[in-house]
Amino acid sequence: MIPPHFEGTTMMKSDRKILASWLAALMLATGSARAGGGDEGPSTSLLDDLAGWKKLPAVALGGGGPLPSWAKAVAVRMPRTAAAMLELDLAQRVRSPLDPKLRASLRWVVARNNRCAYSEAYALADARRAGMDEESIRAVTGDPANWPAAYRDAMEFARLHTVDAPTIPDELFARLVETYGEKKAAAIVLLGAYGNFQDRVVLGLNLPMEPSGPLPPIDVAFAPGAFQSQPLLPPQADLKPLKDGGETVVERDPEWSKLSYDDLQSRLEGQRARTPRLPIPAWDEVKKGLPPEFATRPTRIVWNLVCSGYVPELAVPWSRATRTMWAEAKPDRVFEESLFWIQTRAVRCNYCMGHCEMLLEVAGLDKAAIADRTRRLAGDDWSAFPPQEQRAYAYARKLSKAPWTLTAADYRRLETDLGPDMGMATF
Structure with missing residues (x-):
């Protein structure tokens, strides 16, 4: 999800x-x-x-x-x-x-x-x-x-x-x-x-x-205990280095690489200079509207402050759903953030691309490895990634750009590559 x-x-x-x-x-x-x-x-x-x-x-x-x-x-x-x-x-x-x-x-x-x-x-x-x-x-x-x-x-x-x-x-x-x-x-x-x-x-x-x-x-x-309310970071599996000399097994998207990696990074820098459309609430005010289990740890994450500060009745159920998914699916964090990077690139979300890079670092990649991974994902040569990952990235791209074009065969191949649990969690 x-x-x-x-x-x-x-x-x-x-x-x-x-x-x-x-x-x-x-x-x-x-x-x-x-x-x-x-x-x-x-x-x-x-x-x-x-x-x-x-x-x-x-x-x-x-x-x-x-x-x-x-x-x-x-x-x-x-x-x-x-x-x-x-x-x-x-x-x-x-x-x-x-x-x-x-x-x-x-x-x-x-x-x-x-x-x-x-x-x-x-x-x-x-x-x-x-x-x-x-x-x-x-x-x-x-x-x-x-x-x-x-x-x-x-x-x-x-x-x-x-x-x-x-x-x-x-x-x-x-x-x-x-x-x-x-x-x-x-x-x-x-x-x-x-x-x-x-x-x-x-x-x-x-x-x-x-x-x-x-x-x-x-x-x-x-009933209480059904959901994961506390923030959760699943353990990261052993990191696998990217390898040259592979083969791109998915159909290339002619529009995908028109915007270069360097252009993407430039846009990310521009995002940091954006003026908020709503004032950012202070944590001390935000926590007053949160359930106790959500208010135990302060956050500086802007989206969290804004959403939980203005509409906690909608933001809290969303956070419970995403945290519960992480607890239940236990995804590989580098792979999960790479999938999300593909989706944020597809919808041109500069903020989220930067957020993904931060979370890739939390998962154990250094800055050079993050730059190498996202530079390759930004291009149309995905041969450094295993075939099953390439197909998952292509699925995530189609899911983001044109979900009505997905077929039952697309999803069944995703289940075959990732397993039924991770296939479902990819949404």
Whole structure:
């Protein structure tokens, strides 16, 4: 589960690691969408509802009944992560400070531009559940020139967040702050991040709509101990040096190496000079809104301060989900950060590329080794990496740039190369 992306969109332009992955889909002129669950069927097995609830951690409140397809798929390999995703979905669809009709409209825009018909249907069901009339729904889903005036800036933000996040104008975000206030502007960013992540799970696994779907939000709370709340750094496996003389086994992307490694580093330096779009809260203020287990260790990470400071009700479930994934999947850290570097490069997130380089150093690489690895990843010759890693990097690139083009065969090859657990964790 590589986290969805904030580049150019966040209040801070900050840690898009909360979001990887994600967001380079260009809208088709026809505006067509792909559902997931096409003729090929799901790319992985799904539990039935009863087996799904048995597989998930113990429930403290609520639960039972139909589960969304993505939860039944993820729970096969990572039941704790699937449970954390259910609580995250509930937070986004119920506990967000955004007006429910606006929230559903923005979620539809993200899904439409990712060509994810599954999520489009969910967004419209949520809109109707919130009381949106059919005339308003036709305006939201019709020609952007006729979008509801009250929602237009927010919907345009959601569109750009999905298709070309670095181009979002500062002036547009400033209007969101003026209209909605800082907290709700931050919530709009986190909604886009979550929507882009969720769409990639649905499209990457080719998941079908549930027989009784779209489902309402599942009001559930899992028992204490179900999730990983404390920060976690899995142990690093033995580092394998890169080797010359191999063969590139994946299809080359003609656009990938147009921007050189040196240009990327120059952009990273420019990112450091960016002016935040929202003030950075102080830790002493942020921790007041956090659960005790999140407030024990101060942080200076900008994205953490901004997201947890403005919308902890959305940021905390996101962090629980990502930390639980790390605890459950136990990924190789150098490989995981390399995958994330590919995704951040694909969506042109300068901040996150720098964040990846920092985490590669934490994992044990020195600066020369980090530069060598990322320089090779920035080019179109990946022959220094093992074939299975090359295919995983190509998958991550496609997942980020055009998730609707992924096939069941792509995912099954990923499972063959990495194993079923790490294949699922790659999202």
